[in-house]
Amino acid sequence: MHKLKLYGTPLSGHVHRVALLLSMLELPYEFIESPAEVRQSEAFRRLNPLGQIPVLVDGDLTLADSNAILVYLAKNYAPGSHWLPETPLAAAQVQAWLSKAAGEVRYGPASCRLIAQFSAPEDDRVALAISARFLPQMEQHLSDRDYLATEQPTIADLACYSYVAVAPEGGISLAPYPAIRRWVARIAALPGFFAMPALPHPAQR
Numbered sequence: 001m002h003k004l005k006l007y008g009t010p011l012s013g014h015v016h017r018v019a020l021l022l023s024m025l026e027l028p029y030e031f032i033e034s035p036a037e038v039r040q041s042e043a044f045r046r047l048n049p050l051g052q053i054p055v056l057v058d059g060d061l062t063l064a065d066s067n068a069i070l071v072y073l074a075k076n077y078a079p080g081s082h083w084l085p086e087t088p089l090a091a092a093q094v095q096a097w098l099s100k101a102a103g104e105v106r107y108g109p110a111s112c113r114l115i116a117q118f119s120a121p122e123d124d125r126v127a128l129a130i131s132a133r134f135l136p137q138m139e140q141h142l143s144d145r146d147y148l149a150t151e152q153p154t155i156a157d158l159a160c161y162s163y164v165a166v167a168p169e170g171g172i173s174l175a176p177y178p179a180i181r182r183w184v185a186r187i188a189a190l191p192g193f194f195a196m197p198a199l200p201h202p203a204q205r
Contacts, residue, residue: 004029005057013110013162014066015054016196020158021073024192067098070155082152093149097156104134110163112170116202131172142179146186153190161187169199
């Protein structure tokens with residue numbers, strides 16, 4: 001089997017979620033460091049015209065968008081597995097949390113981290129407000145279950161994990177959310193798990 005190629009940076013949660021699934025599926029891959037200056041190049045723009053990471057190359061296939069890559073990997077390399085269930089309700093529940101990963105997680109905790117750690121030109125007040133609405137809902141959802149979508153880990157858990165786990169790097173404490181913290185520990189205990197490189201925690205808000 002040819003080796004997969006993953007373009008990204010280690011500090012990107014979007015890249016981390018894909019790398020986690022590759023590791024948990026025990027799929028060998030080549031990691032190609034793609035910092036901002038590389039992503040502006042013509043060569044990279046041929047891979048993804050938006051200039052965004054991650055990008056997965058699998059033979060003749062080039063695929064961007066982290067959640068789309070998760071779906072592809074689960075369908076192609078782990079068909080019928082717990083990572084992406086086939087039953088209508090379970091599949092819908094996975095999709096709902098993938099949407100939250102691209103919505104509330106991205107524009108809440110992930111945005112706070114981008115602002116605090118990388119001075120991203122995003123609205124801190126909006127990101128904090130989204131986080132303040134979303135995290136209590138996630139806490140309530142996890143209060144009586146182990147995983148987000150089904151009784152086993154799915155790609156929905158990986159999609160939401162990376163930025164929620166490092167929410168303190170954006171100044172958002174997880175201390176008020178014991179169920180989320182238990183879920184974070186549960187994902188970290190899965191075979192093949194590895195953490196993103198740590199960043200300095202800013203002062204708690």
